[in-house]
Amino acid sequence: MTVSVHTLPSHDGFRMPAEWEPHTGCWMLWPERRDNWRMGAYPAQHAFAQVAKAISDFEPLSMAVSANAYEAARELLDPRIRLVEMSSNDSWIRDCGPTFVVNEAGEVRGIDWKFNAWGGLVDGLYFPWDRDDQVGEKVLELERSIRYAPEFVLEGGSIDVDGDGTLLTTEQCLLGPDRNPDLTRADIEKVLMDYLAIKKIIWLGEGVYLDETKGHVDNLCRFVLPAEVVLTWTDDVDDPQYAISRDALARLEKSVDARGRKIIVHKLHQPSPICISEEEAAGVDRVRGTLPRKAGDRLAASYVNFYIANDAVIVPNFDDPNDKPAMEKLARIFQGRRIVPVPAREILLGGGNIHCVTQQEPAGRVKSAVPTSPQSSDMRRSTC
Numbered sequence: 001m002t003v004s005v006h007t008l009p010s011h012d013g014f015r016m017p018a019e020w021e022p023h024t025g026c027w028m029l030w031p032e033r034r035d036n037w038r039m040g041a042y043p044a045q046h047a048f049a050q051v052a053k054a055i056s057d058f059e060p061l062s063m064a065v066s067a068n069a070y071e072a073a074r075e076l077l078d079p080r081i082r083l084v085e086m087s088s089n090d091s092w093i094r095d096c097g098p099t100f101v102v103n104e105a106g107e108v109r110g111i112d113w114k115f116n117a118w119g120g121l122v123d124g125l126y127f128p129w130d131r132d133d134q135v136g137e138k139v140l141e142l143e144r145s146i147r148y149a150p151e152f153v154l155e156g157g158s159i160d161v162d163g164d165g166t167l168l169t170t171e172q173c174l175l176g177p178d179r180n181p182d183l184t185r186a187d188i189e190k191v192l193m194d195y196l197a198i199k200k201i202i203w204l205g206e207g208v209y210l211d212e213t214k215g216h217v218d219n220l221c222r223f224v225l226p227a228e229v230v231l232t233w234t235d236d237v238d239d240p241q242y243a244i245s246r247d248a249l250a251r252l253e254k255s256v257d258a259r260g261r262k263i264i265v266h267k268l269h270q271p272s273p274i275c276i277s278e279e280e281a282a283g284v285d286r287v288r289g290t291l292p293r294k295a296g297d298r299l300a301a302s303y304v305n306f307y308i309a310n311d312a313v314i315v316p317n318f319d320d321p322n323d324k325p326a327m328e329k330l331a332r333i334f335q336g337r338r339i340v341p342v343p344a345r346e347i348l349l350g351g352g353n354i355h356c357v358t359q360q361e362p363a364g365r366v367k368s369a370v371p372t373s374p375q376s377s378d379m380r381r382s383t384c
Contacts, residue, residue: 002141004149008194014101014109015197018163018223019308022363023059024108026309027139028052029091029357030065030073035290036090036126036350038283045076047346048091051307051314051354053078054340058309064088064135084142089117089132092352094218095155096132097359098140098147101196108364109146111195112136113154118213119178120153125212125351127289143361152191153179157216157356159192162223165199165258167192172206172215200258204248208232208270209241211300212291218355219302221248224266224333227257232302233267241270266333271320274301280349293349305353306330307360313337316344316353 009015028048031037037044048063055061056078064086065073074083088096095118098110115133117124140147160168173179174188183191192198207215221231231248234241245267252263281295303326306315313334317323323341331339347353 002137002147004147007148009101009109009111009148010194010197012109013103014107015103015163015165016099016101016161017362018161018226019360020225021163023310023360024363025060025062025361026055026307027093027097027359027361028061028063029086029088029093029097029135030063030069031091031350031357032066032069033090033126033290034285035287036284036293037346038280038293038349043346044350045073047342047344048357049076049078050342051344051347051357052081054312054314054342055307055309055358056080057340058312058338064093064139086135086138087131088135089126089129091350092132092157092356093135093359094157094352094356095213096129096135097156098136098145099154099156099196100145100360100362101148102362102364106364108143108362109148110136110140110143111148111150112140113150113152115155116153116179118155119176122178123214124178125291139359148195150191150195152195155213155216156359157213157218157352159196160217160222161196161198162226162257164226165197166223166226167196167198167201168204168217168221168223168229169201170204170207170215170217170220173213173217174215176214178214198258200256202252202255202257202263204251206244206247208300208302209239209244210298212351216356219300219305219353220244221252222304222306226259227261228264228266228333230266230268230304230330230333232270232304234270239273266329268303268326268329269322270303271301271318271322274299274318274320274345274348276349291351299348301348302353303330305355307354307358308334308337309360311337312340314340314342314354314358316347317341318345318348319343
């Protein structure tokens with residue numbers, strides 16, 4: 001039974017930690033949609049299994065899977081991985097799952113944002129998304145975490161934090177007309193500050209070229225340490241990504257974080273442009289209401305879409321000449337962590353990458369406790 005409170009996390013002493021802070025585990029959702037993943041999702045399932053195996057070498061991993069796919073997933077996944085039966089519409093848990101927050105006492109709670117498939121009825125990527133919108137609550141119930149549930153559309157991939165009060169996002173995504181159209185920039189900033197204990201927001205412009213999430217920052221620019229970021233980059237002035245990354249760099253160089261520190265930027269050169277092949281496009285079922293996969297469409301490939309696990313960084317690789325330099329640069333940045341490359345083209349074909357299909361649960365020293373009176377009148381209980 002999920003316990004929901006109607007207070008604000010920041011007022012309760014909670015903050016969103018940086019991804020490099022210790023985890024108690026990681027969550028993923030098993031891919032199954034034939035209208036998004038080619039060949040009945042089997043190649044994607046093997047790719048997800050590789051990502052899950054890589055992460056489970058460093059921290060516990062839970063994979064949520066539908067009843068129909070449970071047995072097949074159990075056979076394919078490493079036996080250390082916990083399987084949880086859960087319905088969903090697709091497998092992007094970074095965006096439909098909860099955002100965990102922590103306090104100084106070591107308590108962990110979760111924020112269950114509204115999810116509308118990256119645009120709802122305006123320009124969402126699939127319909128319906130009702131089961132995805134329930135994933136956050138279900139995960140929090142399984143973890144027995146107290147739940148905050150604002151009436152605010154937000155995907156986890158649209159924000160990145162340093163744990164010190166600074167948040168990165170893009171204007172393209174959070175200020176677009178398809179998430180929270182009735183809210184101003186100031187309104188949105190207040191929600192982020194209230195729920196994540198943010199003191200400073202760094203607004204970048206657009207996300208990676210042709211990213212179908214319409215501007216998620218986790219594919220463009222990520223914190224790697226307080227006041228340090230990696231930024232996806234290209235030196236090709238004819239590539240549309242060049243202007244986007246140049247604009248982001250200019251904004252970052254003029255910015256300071258919540259503690260007044262100037263931002264150090266590490267450029268991470270993108271892979272060569274990756275496009276959907278005829279064979280790959282033909283393997284995806286076409287269904288009305290779902291974004292079609294067309295041969296020749298360029299994919300939003302980026303090495304920035306990595307997952308920071310305990311003692312490791314799980315990084316997408318594309319069998320591209322830029323793979324090795326990217327791994328070497330990340331190894332210099334993340335000293336003390338193992339850099340683990342994982343083939344990720346099959347995940348990219350579905351519209352995202354490793355960070356998009358993972359959600360970390362930060363380590364806490366105590367479980368969330370059910371609030372007692374007089375707070376108890378300000379909560380409701382619901383089942384998933």
